[in-house]
Amino acid sequence: MKIVGIVGSNAAFSYNRLLLKFIAKKFGNLIDVEVLDIDKVPMFNQSNDQTNSEAIQHLNKKIVAADGVIIATPEYNHSIPSALQSALEWLSFKIHPLDGKPVMIVGASYDVQGSSRSQLHLRQILDAPGVNAVVMPGNEFLLGEVHKAFDEEENLKDANTVQFLEGCIKKFIRFINVVRIVDAPDGMKDVSSTEDLYATGKIDTTIEGIDMEAEDWVEQAAVATGAVEGDAYVKLDRGILTVNQLNYFLNSMPAELTYADSNNQFLYYNRMYEAEDMLASRTPAQVGNPLAQCHPENAFSSVAWVIQQLRSGKEDTVRAHVPTHGPDKFVVHSYQAIRDDEGNYLGINEYVQDIKPIIDWYLKQTGQQLTGGDVDAVSGATEKVDTVSGATAQG
Amino acid sequence: MMNLLAIVGTNSDQSTNRKLLQFIQKHFAEKANIELYEIKDIPAFNKPVDKTAPAEVQDLSDKIREADGVIISSPEYNHSVPAILKSTLEWLSYTTQPLIDKPVMLTGASYGRLGSSRAQAHLRQILDAPELKARIMPSSEFLVGFSLQAYDEDGKLSDPKKIEELEGIFNEFIHFVDITNQLVSANPSQQKTQSFSWEKNE
Numbered sequence: 001m002k003i004v005g006i007v008g009s010n011a012a013f014s015y016n017r018l019l020l021k022f023i024a025k026k027f028g029n030l031i032d033v034e035v036l037d038i039d040k041v042p043m044f045n046q047s048n049d050q051t052n053s054e055a056i057q058h059l060n061k062k063i064v065a066a067d068g069v070i071i072a073t074p075e076y077n078h079s080i081p082s083a084l085q086s087a088l089e090w091l092s093f094k095i096h097p098l099d100g101k102p103v104m105i106v107g108a109s110y111d112v113q114g115s116s117r118s119q120l121h122l123r124q125i126l127d128a129p130g131v132n133a134v135v136m137p138g139n140e141f142l143l144g145e146v147h148k149a150f151d152e153e154e155n156l157k158d159a160n161t162v163q164f165l166e167g168c169i170k171k172f173i174r175f176i177n178v179v180r181i182v183d184a185p186d187g188m189k190d191v192s193s194t195e196d197l198y199a200t201g202k203i204d205t206t207i208e209g210i211d212m213e214a215e216d217w218v219e220q221a222a223v224a225t226g227a228v229e230g231d232a233y234v235k236l237d238r239g240i241l242t243v244n245q246l247n248y249f250l251n252s253m254p255a256e257l258t259y260a261d262s263n264n265q266f267l268y269y270n271r272m273y274e275a276e277d278m279l280a281s282r283t284p285a286q287v288g289n290p291l292a293q294c295h296p297e298n299a300f301s302s303v304a305w306v307i308q309q310l311r312s313g314k315e316d317t318v319r320a321h322v323p324t325h326g327p328d329k330f331v332v333h334s335y336q337a338i339r340d341d342e343g344n345y346l347g348i349n350e351y352v353q354d355i356k357p358i359i360d361w362y363l364k365q366t367g368q369q370l371t372g373g374d375v376d377a378v379s380g381a382t383e384k385v386d387t388v389s390g391a392t393a394q395g
Numbered sequence: 396m397m398n399l400l401a402i403v404g405t406n407s408d409q410s411t412n413r414k415l416l417q418f419i420q421k422h423f424a425e426k427a428n429i430e431l432y433e434i435k436d437i438p439a440f441n442k443p444v445d446k447t448a449p450a451e452v453q454d455l456s457d458k459i460r461e462a463d464g465v466i467i468s469s470p471e472y473n474h475s476v477p478a479i480l481k482s483t484l485e486w487l488s489y490t491t492q493p494l495i496d497k498p499v500m501l502t503g504a505s506y507g508r509l510g511s512s513r514a515q516a517h518l519r520q521i522l523d524a525p526e527l528k529a530r531i532m533p534s535s536e537f538l539v540g541f542s543l544q545a546y547d548e549d550g551k552l553s554d555p556k557k558i559e560e561l562e563g564i565f566n567e568f569i570h571f572v573d574i575t576n577q578l579v580s581a582n583p584s585q586q587k588t589q590s591f592s593w594e595k596n597e
Contacts, residue, residue: 011442043439044478047408076485076593077524079475079517082440086478110594121475121517128473147594 001173001296002324003033004066006059008073008107008122010039010083015108015146016072018154023070023106026155026162027169033070036062043082044089051094059087063097065323068176069133073107075118080125092130102179103133104172106141106165108149114142136175139168177298192300195307199265199290206263210288217288255351256280259338262347264291264307279324279331280352310337311345330356397427397572400462402455404469404480404503404518406435411504411542412468418550419466419502422558423565429466432458439478440485448490455483459493464572465529468502471514481521488526489593496579498572499529500564502537504545510538526593528584532571535564 005020017035024033040055050056063069073080091097105122107115119140126133141164143149151157156165181190199212207221214220221227228234231242241249250257250270256278259268266289275281286294295303309315318335325331336349363369401416413431420429437451448456459465469476487494501518503511515536522529537560539545539552547553552561 010439039441043406043482044472045406045435047406074593077481077488077521077527079481079521079524082478082482082485085472085475085481086439089472089478092473117520121520124474124513124517128475131473 001031001067001176001298002065003031003068003070004062005033005035005070005072006084006087007035007037008071008084009081010037010041014074015110015143015150016074016106018150019106019108019143019146019156020070020072022150022154022156023165023169027166030169030173034062034066038083038087041083041087041090044086044093046093049094051090056087056090056095059091060095060097061327063091063101065326066101068102068104068172069098070104070106070172071122073105073115073118073122075107075109075113075115078117079121080118084122085125088125088131092128096130096132098126098131098133100179100183101133102172102176103135104139104168104175105135106143106168108143108146110145110147112144114144114146116140116142134179136172139171141165141168173298177301181301190301191308192304195264195291195304195311197264197290197292197295197300197304199263199292201263203261203263205261206265212265212288212290213293214288215285218284221288253351255353256282258282258348258350258352260291260348260350262311262345265289266291266294267347278352279329279354280322280333280350306335307348310335310348313337313343313345325354328356329354330359397463397569398461399427399429399464399466399572400432400458401429401466401468402432402434402480402483404434404467405477406433406479407470410470411506411539411545412470412502414546414550415502415504415539415542415552416466416468418546418552419561419565421550422561426565426569430458430462434479434483437479437483437486440482440489442489446490448486452483452486452490456487456491456493459487459497462497463576464498464500464568465494466500466502466568467518468504469511469514469518470503471505471509471511474513475517476514476521480518484521484527488524492526492528494522494527494529496575496584497529498568498575499531500535500568500571501531502539504539504542506541506543508540510540510542512536512538530575530579532568535567537561537564 005024007014007017007020009016020033020035024035036059042050042053073084103126105119107119109115119142123135125131126135149156156162202208207224210217210220210224229243231244233240233242234246251272253270257270258266260266266287268287269282271284275283291303292300306318309318316337320333322331322333331352332355333350333352336351338346338349340346401420403410403413403416405412416431420431423429432455437455438449469480499522501515503515505511519531521527522531545552545554552558
């Protein structure tokens with residue numbers, strides 16, 4: 001899960017920055033936190049629009065691509081610092097990256113209050129229509145007397161505090177998933193129970209007697225079935241290829257292909273690259289796993305929902321833009337139903353592509369341009385935003 | 396006659412809060428000398444190592460000290476006050492602290508119906524912080540909603556009821572300034588000037 005941590009102060013040294021760095025380090029097994037500073041963000045002025053400046057666009061892109069945002073704020077004069085206020089004004093003026101984004105608030109201060117009043121202000125600010133973030137309720141993390149809170153290695157000293165913080169972070173992960181369900185097309189409920197994601201069932205082609213989670217499932221299953229390989233010929237619907245030819249052919253496809261059968265077992269992917277170089281990483285040892293083992297638990301509902309669309313015949317394809325690779329790529333996960341001649345559901349062909357080069361090529365070939373998104377032509381072109389209630393038009 | 400400093404709480408070129416203060420300045424010219432003050436050139440707050448106010452902040456600070464009372468008119472951005480106003484107050488609290496014990500009246504205008512109600516509530520809490528410690532006039536609120544339509548061509552509030560309301564509040568403020576200045580001269584707050592820091596506030 002990708003989280004952006006925003007340091008709410010522009011000060012050269014900030015305990016709130018330290019706190020975010022500690023969260024990133026300590027809970028790296030739970031979330032992937034990137035800590036961002038706002039010290040380069042100019043003072044907001046509605047008469048001098050600097051939305052397209054590098055500092056604001058950098059924040060914008062990082063927030064858009066994140067699953068959630070943690071803001072760490074100090075307290076100045078019973079409120080949040082003007083630097084944070086200014087950043088939030090820019091992010092609610094012409095662009096609205098926090099709209100619908102799950103946000104968790106933490107804060108540290110030198111006094112005993114631990115930023116108590118500024119956190120309440122921040123909640124109200126994030127709730128304004130122009131910002132429209134989805135702030136996690138409760139779970140207030142206030143770190144008072146912060147100058148005494150860290151040891152030399154910049155770790156929080158008090159074990160109870162760390163434990164409480166861990167609880168807050170875990171709730172935030174759940175909260176992000178709740179927000180996802182709210183925003184999902186079918187919303188409202190957890191539909192993970194509609195699919196047997198642990199592949200406990202059996203279909204005609206299920207290879208029995210082998211541990212699905214074994215790292216060498218492919219090798220074991222090949223022995224059990226006497227599967228052909230190498231130069232052996234395979235007769236296809238309209239053609240004959242050797243297994244090698246078939247492999248090279250699939251590996252030359254302009255997409256990462258994954259086959260999961262109708263029993264929700266992951267059977268195949270075209271291994272062109274190592275996991276870290278893939279748009280959606282897969283490892284050789286994962287093949288054979290039930291889909292439940294290939295996704296974090298918090299994604300089960302979404303996975304089940306997608307499979308249901310395909311299995312029920314409601315959709316032949318479900319697509320999702322997964323903003324994992326920044327603005328230079330536009331990664332689309334397409335879930336294509338695999339059906340037999342009678343239309344029976346056999347499984348999913350998930351193909352993952354970066355479609356940006358194709359769009360760029362099309363635009364170049366036809367001399368056309370994208371319009372309507374001077375901020376970010378790819379990801380910002382779709383939504384018309386309501387600026388009336390943001391920072392724009394309020395006197 | 397009383398001297399008041401009226402601070403425009405935004406850096407925007409177009410501001411119905413500026414218009415409101417201009418109206419107040421003109422309408423109450425016989426009751427007080429009101430000087431309008433713009434904060435748009437005050438730099439963004441960043442904790443200065445030596446705690447010295449930049450020239451712009453020192454200038455504002457001097458004006459506040461000289462004034463008998465201060466009026467702040469704020470728009471509402473995101474349920475709160477604009478960053479530029481907040482930044483200005485941070486400078487004042489971190490450096491010269493001229494607002495300590497200073498009588499302050501709040502007004503606000505917004506394009507929508509609510510007239511900056513939430514911004515004023517935040518501003519009250521901010522000015523109440525010990526390092527600002529302004530003496531804000533209690534139980535008073537002046538909100539101008541639909542502020543783009545609220546003035547005639549001469550910049551006068553077009554609703555006579557609104558003017559009446561403002562006159563009531565302004566007269567009260569004149570008395571409030573007097574009473575407050577008597578109160579604080581008899582029992583002044585200890586100025587924390589040059590020693591305050593959010594870092595040493597244990």
